[in-house]
Amino acid sequence: MLEIRDIVCGYGGVTALRGISLQVKAGQLVALIGANGAGKSTTLRAISGLVPLRSGQMLFDGKDMTAARPPRVLASGIAHCPEGRRVFPHMTVEENLDMGAYLRSDPSGIAADRDRIFTEFPRLAERRRQAAGTLSGGEQQMLAIGRALMSRPRLIMFDEPSLGLAPNIVERTFAIIRGIRDAGTTVLLVEQNAFAALEMCDQAYLIESGRIVLSGVGAELIANEHVRKAYLGG
């Protein structure tokens, strides 16, 4: 479904990705794990078009998306739920969800999707007219996920969804992400909590210093000596 080949990119003089290649197959939950600063977030930002590529190629459903800017990437069916949730703090919960549907032009479909999200997350429904910046971290994460779903993506990318959340909310967030995959949407998950990510994924990639150093199904990586030592604490 998504294929990137030899992607190189960076910020100013710093090269963040030194040739990343990976594949995401339709219906899978693919995890991208690695240490802080290894290039996980940059990979997602490169796929979304937020960071321009210096070289490499990106194909989505066989179509070349190499130089696509974020609106075109989203329009092709890839949503990006960014690190740190990044809800629009001075806009209401409802407006945040509507921003997720910015490129859609079917008001009744948008309203139906919004109601579905409110049914799934009743806390958001209670706070629909409240500024998103006043929500708790967990509620903001639910809003960020809901907002990403509002574009009806075929592939949804999560960047560190567990970051800074209470353990029970982390559990809930992972359950929601598995639910999204089970409902048929392909997922690319970037996560520092390597064990949780490897356990729930179908396929995983390990990134170190801007390069993919290992890939395989989740269980293989969990069993791998290097992964155990460096990322799973023994």
Added chain:
Amino acid sequence: MSEFLQHLINMLVLGGTYALLGIGLTLIFGIMNVVNFTHGVLYTFGAYIMFIVVQQLGLNFFLALPVAVVAGWLLGAVIELTLLRPLRGSDIDTTMLVMIGAWIAMQSATLWIWGGVAKSVATPFPEAPLVLGPVSVSWLRLFVLAAAALLIVVTYLLINRTKLGCAMRATFQDQDTASLMGVNVDLIYTSTFAIGSSLAAAAGALLGPVYVIFPQMGDLAAVKAFAIVILGGLGNITGAVIGGFILALAEELGAGYISSGYRDAMGFLIIIAVLIFKPTGLFARSERVG
């Protein structure tokens, strides 16, 4: 008492156009972070559009106002596309210098095209003012107030109730995330600058016929716009409206009860007082657009 009432009426008329100037600048300066020295020139430009349409082309006075709004929008879009877009991401000093250059160039162009002699615009309103008990107000000024009020309401609805307004607010709260939602951020920058400019042009088109039109008329208007924006808090639309009326009230009362020579000093006094006592502006941060 009747003198005070008269000042209040005058304050409403002046305050409406000041609010337009303030909203326009709070969008550009408060939200886009462009220290916009061309705001006053856009005000002058709006007034000259009025002069061209009414005096030189001999067309309808009421047609001239929408023409000025559209022309201000277009000129704003051109300034953003040619000067600001290439400078996106460069530091604020560079942008400020370029905008000062644009201000001087455009003001000189105005002088070159129309000369330095003040122009006036004939209006279709009766000479005799409307007398309401102890106070009187000219029909032209009433029209100015009504048109300004209409434009303020339209702008408020545009920013708070439309998809474009939603995208504008999202962009200025978090540009990267807005672009992940599919927003064409470049287009939002151009639109915002164009909308702010069209409001400045509208203010000039409304006040031009009340006073006279000359190339430097915008300089003082720009300073007042900055005073209003600082008073209301950067990026705060409601604050800009209230700030516009407060400045107008201060000018009216200052001119009426202190000395008419101090009228234009009121804006500067307000800037100084606000910066000393409440540098974030008089109104809450939560009201900010971006």
